Amino acid sequence: MTQPDSKTHIVVGVLSVQGSFREHLDHLNVLFADLNSALEYSQYEFSARKVKQPEDLDGLSGIILVGGESTTMSLLLQHSGLFEPLARLIQSGKIGVWGTCAGLILIANEVTNTKTNLGKHKFRVLGGLDVSIERNSFGRQVDSFTQDLSFKGSGVKSFECVFIRAPVVSQILSGERCFGAESSVVAEVHQTNNHPVEVLSEVEKNGKTLIVAVRQGHVLGTSFHPELVHDTRFHKWFVDEFVLKRSIDA
Numbered sequence: 001m002t003q004p005d006s007k008t009h010i011v012v013g014v015l016s017v018q019g020s021f022r023e024h025l026d027h028l029n030v031l032f033a034d035l036n037s038a039l040e041y042s043q044y045e046f047s048a049r050k051v052k053q054p055e056d057l058d059g060l061s062g063i064i065l066v067g068g069e070s071t072t073m074s075l076l077l078q079h080s081g082l083f084e085p086l087a088r089l090i091q092s093g094k095i096g097v098w099g100t101c102a103g104l105i106l107i108a109n110e111v112t113n114t115k116t117n118l119g120k121h122k123f124r125v126l127g128g129l130d131v132s133i134e135r136n137s138f139g140r141q142v143d144s145f146t147q148d149l150s151f152k153g154s155g156v157k158s159f160e161c162v163f164i165r166a167p168v169v170s171q172i173l174s175g176e177r178c179f180g181a182e183s184s185v186v187a188e189v190h191q192t193n194n195h196p197v198e199v200l201s202e203v204e205k206n207g208k209t210l211i212v213a214v215r216q217g218h219v220l221g222t223s224f225h226p227e228l229v230h231d232t233r234f235h236k237w238f239v240d241e242f243v244l245k246r247s248i249d250a
Protein backbone atom coordinates (compact mmCIF):
# COMPACT_ATOMS: atom_id res chain seq x y z
CA MET A 1 0.00 0.00 0.00
CA THR A 2 1.27 3.50 -0.78
CA GLN A 3 1.42 5.99 2.07
CA PRO A 4 -0.56 9.20 1.60
CA ASP A 5 1.87 11.93 0.62
CA SER A 6 2.16 14.23 3.63
CA LYS A 7 4.77 16.51 2.10
CA THR A 8 4.02 20.05 0.96
CA HIS A 9 4.84 20.40 -2.72
CA ILE A 10 6.78 23.55 -3.50
CA VAL A 11 6.96 24.34 -7.20
CA VAL A 12 9.19 27.17 -8.39
CA GLY A 13 8.55 28.38 -11.94
CA VAL A 14 11.14 29.83 -14.29
CA LEU A 15 9.85 32.09 -17.08
CA SER A 16 11.08 30.18 -20.13
CA VAL A 17 10.16 32.21 -23.20
CA GLN A 18 13.69 33.56 -23.89
CA GLY A 19 17.02 34.11 -22.14
CA SER A 20 18.91 32.15 -19.51
CA PHE A 21 16.06 29.95 -18.26
CA ARG A 22 17.98 26.67 -18.73
CA GLU A 23 20.75 27.87 -16.42
CA HIS A 24 18.22 28.91 -13.75
CA LEU A 25 16.45 25.54 -14.05
CA ASP A 26 19.83 23.77 -13.70
CA HIS A 27 20.58 25.77 -10.53
CA LEU A 28 17.16 24.97 -9.05
CA ASN A 29 17.49 21.27 -9.94
CA VAL A 30 20.90 21.03 -8.25
CA LEU A 31 19.57 22.87 -5.20
CA PHE A 32 16.35 20.84 -5.02
CA ALA A 33 18.24 17.53 -5.25
CA ASP A 34 20.02 18.64 -2.05
CA LEU A 35 16.94 20.01 -0.27
CA ASN A 36 14.78 16.96 -1.13
CA SER A 37 17.19 14.76 0.78
CA ALA A 38 17.94 17.19 3.65
CA LEU A 39 16.45 16.49 7.06
CA GLU A 40 15.61 20.17 7.77
CA TYR A 41 13.47 20.28 4.63
CA SER A 42 11.86 16.84 5.03
CA GLN A 43 8.32 18.27 5.15
CA TYR A 44 8.73 19.59 1.59
CA GLU A 45 9.06 18.14 -1.89
CA PHE A 46 10.62 20.70 -4.25
CA SER A 47 10.45 20.87 -8.02
CA ALA A 48 11.21 23.42 -10.76
CA ARG A 49 8.91 24.09 -13.71
CA LYS A 50 9.28 25.87 -17.04
CA VAL A 51 6.66 28.61 -17.42
CA LYS A 52 5.67 29.23 -21.06
CA GLN A 53 1.88 29.48 -21.05
CA PRO A 54 -0.87 30.58 -18.64
CA GLU A 55 -1.58 27.01 -17.35
CA ASP A 56 2.02 26.77 -16.12
CA LEU A 57 1.23 29.37 -13.43
CA ASP A 58 -1.14 27.01 -11.59
CA GLY A 59 0.05 26.02 -8.14
CA LEU A 60 3.36 27.90 -8.18
CA SER A 61 4.92 28.99 -4.89
CA GLY A 62 7.53 31.17 -6.56
CA ILE A 63 8.70 32.39 -9.95
CA ILE A 64 12.00 33.58 -11.42
CA LEU A 65 12.05 36.02 -14.35
CA VAL A 66 15.40 35.49 -16.01
CA GLY A 67 18.04 37.54 -17.81
CA GLY A 68 17.96 37.93 -21.58
CA GLU A 69 16.28 40.60 -23.67
CA SER A 70 13.39 42.30 -21.90
CA THR A 71 11.81 43.67 -25.10
CA THR A 72 11.74 40.22 -26.74
CA MET A 73 10.31 38.67 -23.57
CA SER A 74 7.64 41.38 -23.39
CA LEU A 75 6.56 40.67 -26.98
CA LEU A 76 6.50 36.90 -26.44
CA LEU A 77 4.48 37.32 -23.22
CA GLN A 78 1.95 39.51 -25.03
CA HIS A 79 1.64 36.97 -27.89
CA SER A 80 1.27 33.91 -25.64
CA GLY A 81 -1.51 35.33 -23.45
CA LEU A 82 0.79 34.96 -20.44
CA PHE A 83 1.27 38.70 -19.91
CA GLU A 84 -1.97 39.53 -18.02
CA PRO A 85 -2.18 36.48 -15.71
CA LEU A 86 1.53 36.72 -14.93
CA ALA A 87 1.30 40.45 -14.12
CA ARG A 88 -1.64 39.82 -11.79
CA LEU A 89 0.06 36.87 -10.07
CA ILE A 90 3.30 38.83 -9.52
CA GLN A 91 1.39 41.79 -8.06
CA SER A 92 -0.93 39.63 -5.93
CA GLY A 93 1.68 39.05 -3.22
CA LYS A 94 0.72 35.36 -3.15
CA ILE A 95 4.02 33.93 -4.40
CA GLY A 96 7.70 34.79 -4.13
CA VAL A 97 8.98 36.68 -7.20
CA TRP A 98 12.56 37.19 -8.33
CA GLY A 99 13.42 39.26 -11.39
CA THR A 100 17.03 39.25 -12.44
CA CYS A 101 18.59 41.49 -15.12
CA ALA A 102 16.03 41.56 -17.98
CA GLY A 103 13.62 39.99 -15.46
CA LEU A 104 14.21 42.97 -13.13
CA ILE A 105 13.26 45.29 -16.00
CA LEU A 106 10.03 43.33 -16.56
CA ILE A 107 8.88 43.51 -12.92
CA ALA A 108 9.58 47.25 -12.47
CA ASN A 109 6.75 49.76 -12.27
CA GLU A 110 8.76 52.14 -14.47
CA VAL A 111 11.56 51.60 -17.00
CA THR A 112 13.68 54.40 -18.47
CA ASN A 113 16.33 54.68 -21.18
CA THR A 114 14.30 52.38 -23.37
CA LYS A 115 12.45 52.16 -26.62
CA THR A 116 8.71 52.23 -26.02
CA ASN A 117 7.43 50.75 -29.29
CA LEU A 118 8.34 47.34 -30.68
CA GLY A 119 7.16 47.38 -34.28
CA LYS A 120 3.38 47.32 -34.13
CA HIS A 121 3.41 46.52 -30.41
CA LYS A 122 4.22 48.45 -27.26
CA PHE A 123 7.02 47.56 -24.87
CA ARG A 124 4.92 46.64 -21.84
CA VAL A 125 6.28 45.65 -18.45
CA LEU A 126 4.57 43.49 -15.84
CA GLY A 127 5.19 45.70 -12.79
CA GLY A 128 5.11 44.72 -9.12
CA LEU A 129 8.30 46.34 -7.86
CA ASP A 130 7.87 50.01 -7.05
CA VAL A 131 11.09 51.29 -8.57
CA SER A 132 12.28 53.01 -11.70
CA ILE A 133 14.81 50.93 -13.63
CA GLU A 134 17.29 52.37 -16.08
CA ARG A 135 18.16 49.92 -18.87
CA ASN A 136 21.74 49.32 -20.02
CA SER A 137 23.15 51.51 -17.24
CA PHE A 138 26.68 50.19 -17.43
CA GLY A 139 27.01 50.55 -21.20
CA ARG A 140 27.29 47.85 -23.84
CA GLN A 141 28.16 44.15 -23.92
CA VAL A 142 31.92 45.00 -23.91
CA ASP A 143 31.45 46.87 -20.62
CA SER A 144 30.35 43.66 -18.84
CA PHE A 145 32.13 42.98 -15.55
CA THR A 146 32.07 40.79 -12.45
CA GLN A 147 32.21 41.91 -8.84
CA ASP A 148 31.94 40.11 -5.50
CA LEU A 149 29.01 41.49 -3.50
CA SER A 150 27.20 40.86 -0.21
CA PHE A 151 23.47 41.31 0.30
CA LYS A 152 21.91 42.97 3.33
CA GLY A 153 19.78 40.68 5.45
CA SER A 154 20.52 37.59 3.35
CA GLY A 155 23.63 35.96 4.80
CA VAL A 156 24.88 35.76 1.17
CA LYS A 157 28.37 37.26 1.27
CA SER A 158 31.12 37.54 -1.37
CA PHE A 159 28.89 36.28 -4.17
CA GLU A 160 30.45 36.57 -7.63
CA CYS A 161 28.05 38.81 -9.58
CA VAL A 162 28.17 38.87 -13.38
CA PHE A 163 26.84 42.10 -14.95
CA ILE A 164 25.98 41.97 -18.69
CA ARG A 165 24.35 45.08 -20.18
CA ALA A 166 22.79 45.32 -16.77
CA PRO A 167 20.04 47.65 -15.60
CA VAL A 168 20.12 49.51 -12.26
CA VAL A 169 17.49 50.79 -9.86
CA SER A 170 17.66 54.53 -10.54
CA GLN A 171 14.79 55.56 -8.25
CA ILE A 172 12.63 54.14 -5.48
CA LEU A 173 9.13 55.33 -6.31
CA SER A 174 7.27 54.42 -3.06
CA GLY A 175 3.83 54.88 -4.53
CA GLU A 176 4.69 58.14 -6.30
CA ARG A 177 2.93 58.34 -9.61
CA CYS A 178 5.16 57.82 -12.58
CA PHE A 179 4.30 60.16 -15.42
CA GLY A 180 6.16 58.30 -18.12
CA ALA A 181 8.75 60.52 -19.80
CA GLU A 182 9.25 60.08 -23.54
CA SER A 183 11.76 57.25 -23.34
CA SER A 184 10.06 55.46 -20.47
CA VAL A 185 7.49 52.74 -19.96
CA VAL A 186 5.09 52.52 -17.02
CA ALA A 187 3.43 49.30 -15.79
CA GLU A 188 -0.25 48.96 -15.06
CA VAL A 189 -0.57 48.57 -11.29
CA HIS A 190 -3.46 46.22 -10.41
CA GLN A 191 -2.52 45.81 -6.78
CA THR A 192 -0.27 48.02 -4.67
CA ASN A 193 2.69 46.48 -2.87
CA ASN A 194 2.56 48.12 0.57
CA HIS A 195 6.00 46.97 1.72
CA PRO A 196 8.91 49.42 1.67
CA VAL A 197 11.61 48.97 -0.98
CA GLU A 198 14.85 47.95 0.75
CA VAL A 199 18.25 48.35 -0.90
CA LEU A 200 20.26 45.12 -0.54
CA SER A 201 23.40 45.93 -2.50
CA GLU A 202 25.14 48.70 -4.46
CA VAL A 203 28.21 49.02 -6.66
CA GLU A 204 30.53 51.98 -7.23
CA LYS A 205 31.10 52.60 -10.93
CA ASN A 206 32.55 55.68 -12.67
CA GLY A 207 32.25 57.69 -9.45
CA LYS A 208 28.58 56.80 -8.92
CA THR A 209 26.87 54.54 -6.40
CA LEU A 210 24.40 52.31 -8.24
CA ILE A 211 21.69 50.13 -6.69
CA VAL A 212 21.87 46.56 -8.02
CA ALA A 213 19.66 44.57 -5.60
CA VAL A 214 16.40 45.47 -3.84
CA ARG A 215 13.48 43.73 -2.20
CA GLN A 216 9.90 44.86 -1.62
CA GLY A 217 8.06 42.32 0.52
CA HIS A 218 7.60 39.20 -1.62
CA VAL A 219 9.52 40.65 -4.59
CA LEU A 220 13.30 40.43 -5.11
CA GLY A 221 15.08 42.31 -7.90
CA THR A 222 18.74 41.93 -8.91
CA SER A 223 20.77 43.38 -11.80
CA PHE A 224 23.27 40.54 -12.26
CA HIS A 225 23.24 36.92 -13.45
CA PRO A 226 23.39 34.50 -10.45
CA GLU A 227 22.75 31.56 -12.81
CA LEU A 228 26.09 32.02 -14.60
CA VAL A 229 28.29 31.03 -11.64
CA HIS A 230 28.52 27.61 -10.00
CA ASP A 231 26.99 28.78 -6.75
CA THR A 232 23.41 28.09 -5.65
CA ARG A 233 23.50 30.24 -2.48
CA PHE A 234 21.44 33.03 -4.00
CA HIS A 235 18.79 30.60 -5.31
CA LYS A 236 18.68 28.97 -1.87
CA TRP A 237 18.15 32.33 -0.17
CA PHE A 238 15.31 33.12 -2.61
CA VAL A 239 13.65 29.77 -1.81
CA ASP A 240 14.11 30.14 1.98
CA GLU A 241 13.15 33.80 2.30
CA PHE A 242 10.69 34.48 -0.52
CA VAL A 243 9.13 31.12 -1.36
CA LEU A 244 8.96 29.11 1.88
CA LYS A 245 8.20 32.04 4.19
CA ARG A 246 5.27 32.99 1.97
CA SER A 247 3.94 29.45 1.77
CA ILE A 248 4.06 29.28 5.60
CA ASP A 249 2.42 32.75 6.00
CA ALA A 250 -0.25 32.02 3.34
Ligand SMILES: NC(=O)CC[C@H](N)C(=O)O
Pocket residue numbers: 066067068069070071100101102103105135136164165166167
Ligand atom coordinates in the same frame (compact mmCIF):
# COMPACT_ATOMS: atom_id res chain seq x y z
N1 LIG B 1 21.71 40.52 -19.33
C1 LIG B 1 20.51 41.01 -19.44
O1 LIG B 1 19.48 40.42 -19.05
C2 LIG B 1 20.48 42.31 -20.17
C3 LIG B 1 19.16 43.00 -20.15
C4 LIG B 1 19.00 43.76 -21.45
N2 LIG B 1 19.92 44.86 -21.50
C5 LIG B 1 17.56 44.24 -21.57
O2 LIG B 1 17.32 45.39 -21.54
O3 LIG B 1 16.68 43.45 -21.71
